[in-house]
Amino acid sequence: MTTLITKTVTKICLPLVILFSISLLLAGHNNPGGGFIGGVMFASVIALTYVAFGLDYIKSFFNPDWGNWFGFGLLLAALTAFSAIAFSHNFFRSAVEFVHLPFFGEIELVSAGLFDIGVYFVVIGGLLSIFKNVGDDE
Amino acid sequence: MDSFTAITIAVFLPFVLAGILPAVAKLLKDKIGWYASATALLSLLMVAQVAPEIIHGETIQGTIEWLPSMGINLSFYADGLSIMFGFIVSGIGVIIMSYSNGYMSTKEDLPRYYQQLLFFMGSMLGMVFSANTIQLFIFWELTSITSFMLIGYWRNRPMSVYGATKSLLITASGGLFMLAGFLVLHAITGTFDIPTILHNESIREALQNHHLFIYALILIFIGAASKSAQGPFYIWLPNAMEAPTPVSAFLHSATMVKAGIYLIARIHPMFSGTEAWFILVSGVGIFTMLLAGFLAFRQTDIKGILAYSTISQLAYLMTMYGYTTHEEPGIGVAAATFHLLNHATFKACLFLVAGIVAHETATRDITKMGGLRKEMPITFIVATIGALSMAGIPPLNGFLSKEMFYEASVEMGHLLGGPYTILIPALAVLGGVFTFAYSIKLIDGIFLGKRPTKGLPEHIHDPSMVMLAPAIFLAGLIILFGLVPSIPVHNFIEPTVSGIILEEAHLHVKLWHGFTTSLMMTIATFILGILIYTQYDRIAEWQNRFNAMFPWISVNYYYDGAVNNAKDVTFKFSSRMQPGPVKNYVIAVLLLTLAMFAIPAMMLGTNLIPQNLNFDVPLYEALIFLFMIVAALGAALLPRYLPAIIALSGLGYLVALLFIYLQAPDLALTQVLVETLSTIIFLLALVKIPQKFKEHIPTTTLARDLIISVAVSVMIFILLINATQGIVAPFESLSYYFIEKSLALAGGHNIVNVIIVDFRGYDTLGEISVLCLAALGVYNLIHSRGEDE
Numbered sequence: 001m002t003t004l005i006t007k008t009v010t011k012i013c014l015p016l017v018i019l020f021s022i023s024l025l026l027a028g029h030n031n032p033g034g035g036f037i038g039g040v041m042f043a044s045v046i047a048l049t050y051v052a053f054g055l056d057y058i059k060s061f062f063n064p065d066w067g068n069w070f071g072f073g074l075l076l077a078a079l080t081a082f083s084a085i086a087f088s089h090n091f092f093r094s095a096v097e098f099v100h101l102p103f104f105g106e107i108e109l110v111s112a113g114l115f116d117i118g119v120y121f122v123v124i125g126g127l128l129s130i131f132k133n134v135g136d137d138e
Numbered sequence: 139m140d141s142f143t144a145i146t147i148a149v150f151l152p153f154v155l156a157g158i159l160p161a162v163a164k165l166l167k168d169k170i171g172w173y174a175s176a177t178a179l180l181s182l183l184m185v186a187q188v189a190p191e192i193i194h195g196e197t198i199q200g201t202i203e204w205l206p207s208m209g210i211n212l213s214f215y216a217d218g219l220s221i222m223f224g225f226i227v228s229g230i231g232v233i234i235m236s237y238s239n240g241y242m243s244t245k246e247d248l249p250r251y252y253q254q255l256l257f258f259m260g261s262m263l264g265m266v267f268s269a270n271t272i273q274l275f276i277f278w279e280l281t282s283i284t285s286f287m288l289i290g291y292w293r294n295r296p297m298s299v300y301g302a303t304k305s306l307l308i309t310a311s312g313g314l315f316m317l318a319g320f321l322v323l324h325a326i327t328g329t330f331d332i333p334t335i336l337h338n339e340s341i342r343e344a345l346q347n348h349h350l351f352i353y354a355l356i357l358i359f360i361g362a363a364s365k366s367a368q369g370p371f372y373i374w375l376p377n378a379m380e381a382p383t384p385v386s387a388f389l390h391s392a393t394m395v396k397a398g399i400y401l402i403a404r405i406h407p408m409f410s411g412t413e414a415w416f417i418l419v420s421g422v423g424i425f426t427m428l429l430a431g432f433l434a435f436r437q438t439d440i441k442g443i444l445a446y447s448t449i450s451q452l453a454y455l456m457t458m459y460g461y462t463t464h465e466e467p468g469i470g471v472a473a474a475t476f477h478l479l480n481h482a483t484f485k486a487c488l489f490l491v492a493g494i495v496a497h498e499t500a501t502r503d504i505t506k507m508g509g510l511r512k513e514m515p516i517t518f519i520v521a522t523i524g525a526l527s528m529a530g531i532p533p534l535n536g537f538l539s540k541e542m543f544y545e546a547s548v549e550m551g552h553l554l555g556g557p558y559t560i561l562i563p564a565l566a567v568l569g570g571v572f573t574f575a576y577s578i579k580l581i582d583g584i585f586l587g588k589r590p591t592k593g594l595p596e597h598i599h600d601p602s603m604v605m606l607a608p609a610i611f612l613a614g615l616i617i618l619f620g621l622v623p624s625i626p627v628h629n630f631i632e633p634t635v636s637g638i639i640l641e642e643a644h645l646h647v648k649l650w651h652g653f654t655t656s657l658m659m660t661i662a663t664f665i666l667g668i669l670i671y672t673q674y675d676r677i678a679e680w681q682n683r684f685n686a687m688f689p690w691i692s693v694n695y696y697y698d699g700a701v702n703n704a705k706d707v708t709f710k711f712s713s714r715m716q717p718g719p720v721k722n723y724v725i726a727v728l729l730l731t732l733a734m735f736a737i738p739a740m741m742l743g744t745n746l747i748p749q750n751l752n753f754d755v756p757l758y759e760a761l762i763f764l765f766m767i768v769a770a771l772g773a774a775l776l777p778r779y780l781p782a783i784i785a786l787s788g789l790g791y792l793v794a795l796l797f798i799y800l801q802a803p804d805l806a807l808t809q810v811l812v813e814t815l816s817t818i819i820f821l822l823a824l825v826k827i828p829q830k831f832k833e834h835i836p837t838t839t840l841a842r843d844l845i846i847s848v849a850v851s852v853m854i855f856i857l858l859i860n861a862t863q864g865i866v867a868p869f870e871s872l873s874y875y876f877i878e879k880s881l882a883l884a885g886g887h888n889i890v891n892v893i894i895v896d897f898r899g900y901d902t903l904g905e906i907s908v909l910c911l912a913a914l915g916v917y918n919l920i921h922s923r924g925e926d927e
C-alpha cells in the first residue's frame with residue numbers, strides 16, 4: 001500500500017482535508033456539515049495517512065492517545081447539556097447568541113455548536129482509537 | 139446560602155472534588171488523604187448548616203427540574219432522619235479519611251482509594267436526601283457499586299474479588315427488587331415523591347388498604363434486607379471484610395449497611411401499623427439477631443467477629459423498627475433511632491481499633507493475640523470503651539439504647555399478649571447475651587491474658603496520633619452520649635422520631651431511671667452473658683464440628699453452588715450463541731427481521747402490494763440505478779477481494795450520488811465519507827489476508843444465503859413502496875415540523891444538523907456514549923487477549 005502515488009496524494013490531501021473538516025464542523029449549523037461528518041472526514045484522512053505511511057512509521061513522531069480525544073469530546077458534550085441546568089433551564093436547553101466581531105462580521109454562537117464540537121471529538125477519537133488498536137494488533 | 143442549596147452542595151461536592159482528585163494527587167502526592175478529609179469536612183459543614191432548622195421542627199424540600207415533561211426531577215428532602223444520616227455519613231467520613239492517612243501505606247494506589255471513598259460518600263448523602271424513589275434507587279445502586287470497588291480494592295487477592303462480587307450480586311439485585319417495589323408503590327399512590335406520600339394521610343390510608351400493599355412491602359423489604367445483610371442475605375457482609383479496614387469501618391459498619399435501616403425508617407410511616415410489617419421486619423430482625431450473634435462465636439478473625447456483630451446489631455434496629463400495632467405504629471422507633479446513632483459510634487470505634495491492632499501486629503487472628511494491654515495502653519482503653527458500650531455496660535451510650543430496646547420489647551410483648559408477653563422480651567435478652575459474650579471476647583482475646591510466645595512481632599506499640607485520634611474522638615462521643623444523653627436526644631433523636639411517627643416527639647432518656655423491668659433484664663443479660671462466656675470456646679468448637687458435619691446447612695453453600703452453576707451455564711450458552719463467524723449473526727438478525735415482517739404481511743395478504751404504483755423515474759436516476767445493479771452484482775460475483783471491494787465502494791458512492799439528486803447533501807456527504815473510511819479499513823485488512831476467496835462454498839450454503847438475501851430484498855422493496863406510495867396510512871411527514879421550527883427554536887438553517895445536536899440531542903449524547911464504549915470495548919478485547927494465555 002505504501003506506494004509513492006498514495007504517499008504523495010496523502011501528503012497533499014492531509015492539510016486540505018483537515019481544514020475542510022474543521023470548516024464542515026463550524027458551518028454545520030446552517031449549511032451541510034456538522035460534527036459527525038467533520039469527524040468522520042478527519043478520521044478518514046488520518047486513517048489514510050496510517051495506511052499510506054505505515055502505522056509504525058507515523059507513530060514514531062505522531063502518536064496521540066485517541067482515547068483522550070473521545071473522553072474529552074464526551075465530557076464537553078455532556079457538560080454542554082448539563083450547563084443549561086446551571087442557568088436554571090431544563091437539561092439540554094440550547095442558547096443562541098449573535099455577536100459582532102470586527103473582521104468576521106456577524107457571527108452566530110449556539111450552545112449546540114459546542115455540543116457538536118464534542119460530537120466531533122468523540123467521532124474522531126472513537127473511530128481512530130478502534131482503527132489504531134485493530135491495526136496495531138499483530 | 140439557603141438550605142436547599144446547602145444540601146445540593148453537600149451531595150455533589152464529593153463527586154466534583156473526587157473527579158479532580160487524580161489531578162490534585164499529582165500535587166499533594168502522599169498527603170492526598172487530607173484533601174479527601176477536607177472534602178468530607180466541607181460536606182459535614184453543609185449538613186450542619188441545615189441542622190438548626192431541622193431541630194426546630196421544619197423540613198426542607200426543593201427541586202431542580204430535569205425532565206419536567208416526564209415528571210422526572212432532581213429533588214431533595216431533609217427531615218430529622220436524613221439529617222441524622224447526613225451527620226453520620228459525613229462525620230464518620232471525616233474520621234475515616236483522616237485515619238486512612240495513617241493506615242494506608244504510601245505505596246498503595248491512594249488516588250483510587252480516596253476517589254472511591256468520596257464517590258461513596260456522595261452517593262450515600264444523595265441517597266439519604268432523596269425526595270424521589272427513583273432518585274433514591276439510583277444513589278442506592280451507586281453505593282453498591284462503590285462498595286463493590288472498595289471491597290475489591292486489592293484486585294489481586296482472590297478473596298477480595300470473591301467478596302466484592304458477592305456483595306455486588308446480593309446488594310445490587312436486592313436494589314432491583316426495591317425498584318420493583320417502588321414501581322408497585324407508584325402504581326398504588328400515583329407518585330414517586332416521598333414527601334407527598336408521607337404528608338398525605340389519605341394516600342397512606344389508601345396504600346394500607348390496597349390489595350397490592352403486601353407486594354410493595356415485601357419487594358421493598360427485600361431491598362432493605364439485602365443491603366443491611368438481614369436474613370439469608372447476611373452472607374455478603376463477612377466476606378466484605380476483605381476491604382481495607384477503614385473501608386469496613388465506614389461502609390460496612392457505620393453507613394452503607396445502614397442504608398437498609400434508613401429505607402425501613404423512611405417507609406415506616408407508609409407501611410407500619412400492620413401485621414405484615416411486624417411479622418416481616420421484626421420477624422426477620424429477631425431471627426437474624428440471634429443467628430448472627432450466635433455465629434460470631436466461631437470467628438477467629440477480629441474483623442469477622444465485628445462483621446457478625448454488625449449483622450446482629452443491624453438486626454436489633456430492624457426488630458425495633460418492626461415493633462408496631464394498629465394503635466401505636468412506632469413502639470420501638472425512638473429506641474431504634476438512638477441505637478442507630480450509638481452503634482455508628484461504637485462500631486466505627488471498634489473497627490478503627492481492629493485496624494490499629496492488625497496494623498501493629500500484622501495479623502487479625504484473635505487466637506494468636508493476647509496480653510497487648512501493656513504494649514498498647516491507649517488502644518486498650520479505647521477498645522474497652524467501645525466493646526463495653528456494645529455489651530451495654532453503664533454509663534456508656536450502648537447501655538441506654540439497650541435499655542430502651544428491652545423496654546420496647548416488653549411493651550410489644552405486652553400489647554401482643556399471650557405467650558408473646560414472655561417470648562419477645564426473652565428473645566431480646568438472648569440477643570443481648572450473645573452481644574455481651576462476643577464483646578467481652580474482643581477485649582479478653584486481644585488485650586487481656588498472657589502474651590503468646592510466638593506469632594507476634596517483638597515490639598508492639600500504640601500507633602501515631604493520626605490513627606489514634608479518630609478512635610479516641612469516637613470513644614469520647616460514646617462516653618459523652620452515655621453521660622449526657624440529652625445532647626444527642628434533643629439534636630438528633632427527637633427530630634428524627636418526629637419525622638418517622640409524624641407527630642411531635644419528646645423523649646426522656648436518663649442514665650438512672652429506677653429499678654424498672656428493663657434494668658432487671660439488663661442485669662439478667664450480664665449474668666447470663668458471663669455464664670455463656672465461660673463456655674465460649676466450647677460453643678465455637680461445637681459450631682465448627684456442626685459446620686463440618688452438615689456443610690449444606692448454610693446459605694453460602696447454596697450461594698456458591700448457584701454462582702458456579704451460573705458461570706457454567708452462561709459459558710455454554712454464550713459459546714453456542716456466539717460461535718464466531720459474523721455471517722451467522724447477520725443471518726440471525728435478518729431472519730428475525732423477516733419474521734417480524736411476516737406477521738403483518740400475512741394479515742394483509744394481497745393488499746400488500748399497492749395498486750396504482752407510480753414508476754415515473756427520470757432518466758438520470760434510472761441510469762444511476764442501473765450502475766448500482768451492475769456494481770452490486772460485481773461485489774457479489776467477482777472472484778478476488780480487491781475488485782469486489784472496489785465494486786462495493788462504487789456502489790456506496792453511487793448511493794451518495796443518488797442522495798445528491800434527492801436533495802440531501804448531508805446524507806450524501808456522510809455516505810461518501812463512511813464509504814471512504816470503510817474502503818480504507820478494507821484495504822488495511824486486505825494486506826493481511828490472501829488475495830483470493832480461498833474457501834469453496836458448498837452449493838447448499840450458497841442456496842440458503844441466496845434465498846435469505848432475496849427474501850430480505852423483497853421485504854425491503856415492499857416496505858419501501860408502501861412507505862412512499864402505499865397503503866400505510868399517510869402520516870403527516872415529520873419534516874414539516876422541523877422545517878418550521880428549526881430556525882425559530884434552535885437558530886439553525888441546516889435541519890439535519892439541528893435535529894442531531896438540538897431536537898434529538900439526547901439521542902446523540904447516547905450515541906456518542908455508545909461510540910466511546912465501543913472504542914473502549916475494542917481496546918479491551920485486543921489488550922486483554924494476551925493476559926489469558
